[in-house]
Amino acid sequence: MIEFKNVSKTYPNGTVALRNVNLSIADGEFVFIVGHSGAGKTTLTKLLMREECITSGSLRVNNYRLEKIRRSKVPYLRREMGVVFQDFRLFDNMTVYENVAFAMRVIGESNRAINKRVPYLLNLVNLADKCDRFPHELSGGEQQRVAFARALVNNPKIIIADEPTGNVDPQMSLEIIDLLIRINKLDKTVIVVTHEKSLVDYFKKRVVCIGDGCIVSDKIGGMYDAH
Amino acid sequence: MRISNIFYFIKQGFLGIIRNAVMSSASILILASSMLVLGTFWTVIANINSYMDSLDELNVILLYIAPETDEARTEQIGDEIRAMDNVTNVTFLSKEEAWELELQKYDETQRAIFEQFVKLNPLPDTYKIEFAEIEKSTPLLFQLSSIEGIDLDLKEQGKNPKSVIDIANKVESFKNGISMICVWLLIILLVVSFFVIMNTIRLTVFSRKQEIIIMRYVGATSSFIVAPFVVEGIIIGVLSSAIAYGLQYYLYTYVMPDMLGNFASTGLLPFSEFSRILAIAFLTVGLFAGIVASSMSMRKYLKA
C-alpha cells in the first residue's frame, strides 16, 4: 500500500519537483510512471525510499508514515522495496555475485541462504556465466540486470525500477518488462518509471503521467499521453 | 548478529588497515609510544616506592651529644626528648657502646689493630630517637637541633640531628616532578594518537564513501555500516598495545638495568610484578582510543 496525500517536494535550491501529488497504489498493482525529462519521476521514487524527505503532505508506504519516520527505521523501510536505480548504483569493487549477495548480507541472511538464492537470481536475469565479473566489465544492459537481481534478492513486496529499459535494445526491453510482469503476478507491487511510449502502450497497464511535478493523468490500460 | 557478519566486519576492518597502511602504521606507532610512556612511568614509580619501603630507618633520628656535656645533662636531654611530641622510643647509646658496636663489624685481628691505634674513642654519646609520623618530622628535627649540649660541630655540618628523611623528601619530590612531566606527556600523546587514529579511519571512510551511500540504499542499518570501522579501530588499538607491551618488556628487562647500573643489581622489581596491570592498562587505552576515534570519524555518514 502506497499513498501520497498532497505531497509536495521542494529541493533546497528552490526547485519545486513535485506539487500536491495525490496517488494511491494498492498492493499487487503494476504502475507505469511516465512524463517528460525533469517532470519529477525520479523524485517520486526517491521520496518512496526516503532518499529525500517530503516537504509537505503525507506519504505512507505499507506501515511506515514517511513524514514522521524515525531515522533508525529507515533501513527497514528500504527493505520493504527493491529499487533499480537509474544509475544502477552497483559496488564497483565487488563482483556481480558479491553485489547481489551483499544486499542479503546487509539484512543479516546466513551464508547458506545467500549461496542458495544468489545463483537462482543470476540465472533469472541470465548472468550466471558472468558472476565473477566486476561492474565495469559489463555492458550497460548487463549492469542493469545485476541491479535487477539485487533489487529482487530479498524478495521485497514493492519493486521500483527507474528507467529499466534505458540501456537495452527493444527486444531486451520487452523481456525486462515481461520479467517485471511475472514478478507482479507473484503478488508484488511493481512501479516502472519510463520514457518508452511503445512499451507503455503495448502492456495496457495503469499509467500515471507526471508533468512539471503534477499528476496530469492516471488511466488504467491508458495510452502514453504526456500532455 | 550472525557469525558470517562478524567475519565480514573483521575482514573489512583488516582491509581498511591495509588500504591505508601508512596512516595505520603511524597511528599504531603513536598510540604505542604513549602507552610506553605510561608503562615506563608506572614501572619507575613502582620501583621508587618499593625502594622507599625498604628503607626501614626512615623514622629514626640520631642525635649526637657534645663531648664536653656531662652525664647529668646527657640524662636530662634524654628526658627532654621523651617529652617531645611524636616520639615513640628513645634509646641511649653511650660512646663506649657505640664503639663496641662499631668494632663488632670487624673480625678479631682487625679489631686488635683498631684498638691499638685508635686509643681515643672518636664516637660521641648518641640518642637514637624513633618517632611515629614522618609528616611531623620537621618540627621534631627543629626541636632536637635546638637542645643545649648537642654536638655543635656536627650540627654546623648539617649532620646533627641525623636522619634519612631529607633524602626521602628529595626522592619524593623527584617522584612528583617526573609524575607531572609524565602525566602531561601522556595527555598530549593520547590526544595526538586519538586524532591520528580518527584521521586514519576517516581516510578509509572517505575512500568508501560511495559504497556507504549504496549500503544505506539497500537497507543497511547504521550499526552494520559502522561495525567494520569500529573493528578497524579495535585492530589499531590491540596491535598498539601488543607492540607497546613487547617493547616495554624489552626496555624493562634489558635496557633499564644497563642504564641504572649498580642500582639495578640491588633490586629492580621483576617485570612479572607489572605484567598483568600493564597488559590491562595498555588494552584499555588502546581499545578506548580505537573505538571512540572510529565512532567519532563515522558520525557524519550516519545521517539517513
Ligand SMILES: Nc1ncnc2c1ncn2[C@@H]1O[C@H](COP(=O)(O)OP(=O)(O)OP(=O)(O)O)[C@@H](O)[C@H]1O
Ligand atoms: N538533488 C536535487 N537538487 C535540486 N534539484 C533537483 C535535484 N534532483 C532533481 N532536481 C530537479 O527536480 C526536477 C525533477 O527531477 P527528477 O530527477 O525527478 O526528474 P525525472 O522526471 O526523473 O527526469 P528524467 O526523466 O530526466 O530522469 C528537475 O527539475 C531537476 O532538475
Ligand SMILES: [Mg+2]
Ligand atoms: Mg529520472
